[in-house]
Amino acid sequence: MKYALSTLVGATALAIILLAGPAMAEDDGIIVYNAQHESLTKAWAEGFTKETGIKVTVRNGGDSDFSNQIVAEGAASPADVFLTENSPAMVLVENAGLFAPVEADTLAQVPQDYQPASGKWVGVAARSTVFAYNKTKLSADQLPKSMLDLADPSWKGRWAASPSGADFQAIVSALLQLKGEAATADWLKAMKTNFTAYKGNSTVMKAVNAGEIEGGVIYHYYYFGDQAKTGENSKNVALHYFKSQDPGAFVSISGGGVLASSKHPKEAQAFLKWVTGKGGQDVLKTGDSFEYAVGKGAESNPKLVPLADLQAPKVDATRLNSKKVTDLMTAAGLL
């Protein structure tokens, strides 16, 4: 009996190893290093596979770790496609010379404003910086006019951000480009004394909603996403758009690129084309990501403030410097 039982357990264990092992091995298809929200890329991958039959394996992570990882992997990178939430990570990989040129058809699907002149990568979606605040704690006239005001001592202990996330680091990179290194370093130093650190933008919004903190610098779609679900973490939250070309009105371009080292360049290019084309951009309009669509003629979700009304500052996406930003933030004690 005892022998039979242990044989059974052993056999089950062996069966799991034999069955699940091969299932974990990658078969054909492309590998996407995905720093975008898992659910969005999952919807893209499923739509693409359904249409083309090409299998997509997604590895999830963040902008910064993936971009640095691709550079470390160099020409041997297992990735075929890289998708990000923000541009600095794309710039890092582009500067390392690891992207293959994006096919002309794909570039033609996206307006000039949402792609670098080099044509090495292309915008796939966009998001706007906002100041999410608690409606019961702040009235409209108490809101900061500029993101730079948050460095003021009067804002001490009243606002939050997620400094370890690539989202916030992209906002800082825009600030760096718009206002220069000295001003950015000062702002970060003031931020260290004034702000409260949370991990993840959703967590910031949750804290704002709960009244733990008055406001936070995050991106717009967290609010809409939560409203579309239960609204449980955003019912007390309102969004403040800085507009007027303020650094806090920065619109960040999510990018997609094909790696020069890809072993499936044709399929990888097809994926990027699909994402920037009608199918992929429709996912942005109808899905629950609430990110802005950037394709020519593509519409964003009607619930959003139109992209054209945001009065975003003019930022050259190809010059966003992520390395400098992490160095400055490390120096300010934020990382």
Place this chain on the structure above:
Amino acid sequence: MFPTAIAVLQLLPLDANGVASDLMQSAVDLARSGLPSGTGRRSRRRVPLWLVIVAIFVALLALLPLAFIIWIAVQTGWETVSALVFRARVGELLVNTVLLVLLCVPITIVLSVALAWLTERSNLPGARFWAWLCVAPLAIPAFVHSYAWITMVPGLHGLWAGVLISVIAYFPLLYLPVSAALRRLDPALEDAAAALGLGPRRVFWRVVLPQLRLAICGGSLLVGLHLLAEYGLYVFIRFDTFTTAIVDQFQSTFNGPAANMLAGVLVSCCFVLLGLEVLVRGEERYARVGSGAARYQQRTSLGRATGPCLALLVVTTLLALGVPFVTIGGWLAAGGAAVWRFDEIGLALGQTLFLALAGALLATVAAMPMAWISIRAPGPLQRLLEGCNYIVGSLPGVVIALALVTITVRIAFPLYQTLFTILMAYALMFLPRALVSLRASIAQAPVELERAASSLGRPPLQALWSTTIRLSAPGAAAGMALVALGIMNELTATQMLAPNGTRTLAMAFWSYSSEIDYASAAPYAFIMVAMSLPLTWLLYVQSKRMAGR
């Protein structure tokens, strides 16, 4: 990462005078004393060379992460290293980490000793039932504890929140060894003290407590190491320690020097803890000497204190088990059928089981030569090699993963992001667990059988296989179960090293809960707890058996 039952098994060697090690020692003594000394020496020399080579290889492999950190520091250059290490942020993290350890460890000691005494030495109603409930929190991964608390009290954050949840998540690591030690005490000593005129309180302070010293030291070390290594628990409550900062840096720069230098400081903290434990533990022996068996202990009557004592147990249980079960249940109810995405959950479950079993197998096979040598031919070399394995086993997963990522990406690229690398990381992290169980069961397999098999003409390996390896199978299985449990709930190393397309239960739980989709995370938490519960039960039963009850 996860407190794990398993870790408690690591206690056995720390608890040097415990039953298990006594057993081993007597087995070794028996093997020696039964033979003329010449034969004894010769039998020691007969250790097959290949076994020694394999053991050395495993130990060297285990030292890889440490060597790597030193190598990176040398490569980076002193100026950059000092700029990255001696800065205000590192100071903040150091203060946080030190305060956490200084507050948690004493509180945990007091709580565990109180609970152990109540369940083992008092006439508390339902003592056995309470004893099991004091072990059960081990089945809940630390980050699930935190997830439960943050649901219950959304604003919870900072040092005190960290102390509260850490104590709740980790006290069983101390409770288990302390209660086992209490159970083994010979009441004759206490009787003697009482006969010499000491009151019950002073008997406890002067006789009972000193005998618990080894168990308390070992357990505290384990708690301390878990505090240093934990990631998920502290992210939920926004409390930064070295481990969370290393992951932050990894997420910002992949394998940048800043992350590696933080890892260096964290490793130093681990060494400080290990050193402190050796200092405090001392070298006194507390074992019972003499013939005959110890008599059964008398349970102290609580009398009017029964009420408050029961209240302590009820409150502890409510905090440690009630809160997680109520919140997981609450989220499952709120999420309804929609959160049970069976295709996704099934895939994650399959992959998790596969990684857990394969990792456990590898750890056990890797531990085999070392375990055999440490029983059959102990010596200075063996102690050194074994020490290497324990030191690496005490390193946080994030450090080992960071080392392996960098090594494979720079030097051994074909191994990068492969199943092999992640299984190796698991094996390094959990080797001590496999080693301890194996050692205990090899010690119980008589060496004479091996010799008999050899003299009957079996080649060495076959002789080993048909005797000792078969006899030690139950111990190996227990060790494997415990390694598997550790792997099942591992998060940071898995995220950094997993092959493309991997999504374990812990990864899925983490990804949903970071998007504050707590309802979708609940099924994963539930499955992790449900799979761990039987293993903690096993651990509880084993600790009872070891004490001979």
